[in-house]
Amino acid sequence: MSLIEVKHLRKTFETDVRRTGRFATIRSLIKPEKREMVAVEDISFSIEKGESVAYLGPNGAGKSTTIKMLTGILEPSGGSIEVAGLIPHKSRKMSSYQIGVVFGQRSQLLFDLPVKDSYDLLRYMYSISWEQYHRNLREFAEVLEVEHLLNRPVRTLSLGQRMRCEILASLLHEPDILFLDEPTIGLDVVAKERIRAFIEKINREKGVTLLLTTHDMHDIERLCHRTMIIDKGHLIYDGSLQHIRDHYATERQIKATFEDTMLAEAAASLFIGFNVHTLVEERMLKVSYDQHHIDTSTLLKHLLEHTQPRDLTMQDENIDALISRIYREGISGSPQEPQHELEGVVVSS
Numbered sequence: 001m002s003l004i005e006v007k008h009l010r011k012t013f014e015t016d017v018r019r020t021g022r023f024a025t026i027r028s029l030i031k032p033e034k035r036e037m038v039a040v041e042d043i044s045f046s047i048e049k050g051e052s053v054a055y056l057g058p059n060g061a062g063k064s065t066t067i068k069m070l071t072g073i074l075e076p077s078g079g080s081i082e083v084a085g086l087i088p089h090k091s092r093k094m095s096s097y098q099i100g101v102v103f104g105q106r107s108q109l110l111f112d113l114p115v116k117d118s119y120d121l122l123r124y125m126y127s128i129s130w131e132q133y134h135r136n137l138r139e140f141a142e143v144l145e146v147e148h149l150l151n152r153p154v155r156t157l158s159l160g161q162r163m164r165c166e167i168l169a170s171l172l173h174e175p176d177i178l179f180l181d182e183p184t185i186g187l188d189v190v191a192k193e194r195i196r197a198f199i200e201k202i203n204r205e206k207g208v209t210l211l212l213t214t215h216d217m218h219d220i221e222r223l224c225h226r227t228m229i230i231d232k233g234h235l236i237y238d239g240s241l242q243h244i245r246d247h248y249a250t251e252r253q254i255k256a257t258f259e260d261t262m263l264a265e266a267a268a269s270l271f272i273g274f275n276v277h278t279l280v281e282e283r284m285l286k287v288s289y290d291q292h293h294i295d296t297s298t299l300l301k302h303l304l305e306h307t308q309p310r311d312l313t314m315q316d317e318n319i320d321a322l323i324s325r326i327y328r329e330g331i332s333g334s335p336q337e338p339q340h341e342l343e344g345v346v347v348s349s
């Protein structure tokens with residue numbers, strides 16, 4: 001039995017239809033017209049203890065709605081969820097002992113009170129013993145470097161400071177599973193890195209299972225061994241980020257730097273008639289091409305036979321560009337049979 005089991009999950013919302021024409025507002029008030037909006041159509045997956053999984057998708061794909069169902073905040077319209085053997089919306093209280101939740105855009109801390117007051121309240125709510133409470137508070141506050149913030153009112157904290165305090169709050173009761181909904185949103189590079197290091201540590205050292213939604217690929221590269229991508233309420237990919245890179249990155253770029261711009265432009269003209277795109281920026285020539293249609297070795301050989309660049313580098317399509325292409329164009333066909341279960345599978349719903 002997996003720690004998290006989701007089968008054919010579905011969630012619809014009823015939304016008001018905006019009327020137009022004469023007396024539209026009055027007609028809507030008297031007889032509101034409703035429409036069913038499908039946020040999650042049909043999603044199935046399972047997560048084992050200790051995994052760290054990214055849950056990706058474009059805006060509006062249904063990520064937060066899934067997390068809200070996994071945490072029991074929302075009741076599914078169809079399908080089933082089990083988290084640590086419990087049905088979250090039916091056993092909200094019991095379930096809350098097993099899980100910690102961090103919403104990057106929402107706070108669980110009391111805005112006008114010192115941080116520590118919120119922690120004291122959580123201790124009471126989760127019936128955490130004083131011994132466990134002090135031990136966890138001391139350990140996490142030290143690693144997250146928030147000791148000096150504990151007596152400060154939450155509203156006076158910077159976003160990065162508040163997020164560290166939020167994460168501490170979610171872990172005081174030692175949950176088995178941590179759901180993180182965009183935990184690094186709006187943070188600067190240093191603050192993001194601190195939070196990533198801490199999350200990685202609790203996954204590795206304490207075995208806390210992670211499910212993370214984010215739009216930041218660095219979060220995933222650093223933290224998650226498995227990536228699930230959803231789109232329009234369906235799971236479209238379940239596997240590693242590396243597998244996506246290996247099988248879907250088609251564009252590659254050769255960058256050659258020359259003594260001067262004229263040499264770079266002369267080198268660019270060598271590729272007329274090749275199925276590539278060239279661009280000269282000062283002394284640098286960039287040659288972009290689809291690596292499935294033309295061999296890198298052919299291009300390099302041609303370049304080096306006729307020119308002597310000072311420097312030569314190669315770059316694959318970066319993961320941000322790759323993921324946004326998948327969001328735009330979808331992910332089609334199974335690229336090849338996965339060698340083992342985490343290599344990557346295109347899921348057809």
Ligand SMILES: Nc1ncnc2c1ncn2[C@@H]1O[C@H](COP(=O)(O)OP(=O)(O)OP(=O)(O)O)[C@@H](O)[C@H]1O
Nearest residue numbers: 013015037039057058059060061062063064065066
């Ligand atoms: N309470 C609600 N009432 C009506 N529609 C909702 C409600 N909550 C979410 N939706 C709709 O469900 C769809 C999925 O929303 P959700 O917030 O789960 O997306 P998301 O993948 O988390 O997006 P984002 O990356 O922008 O946070 C969206 O079209 C959204 O407008």
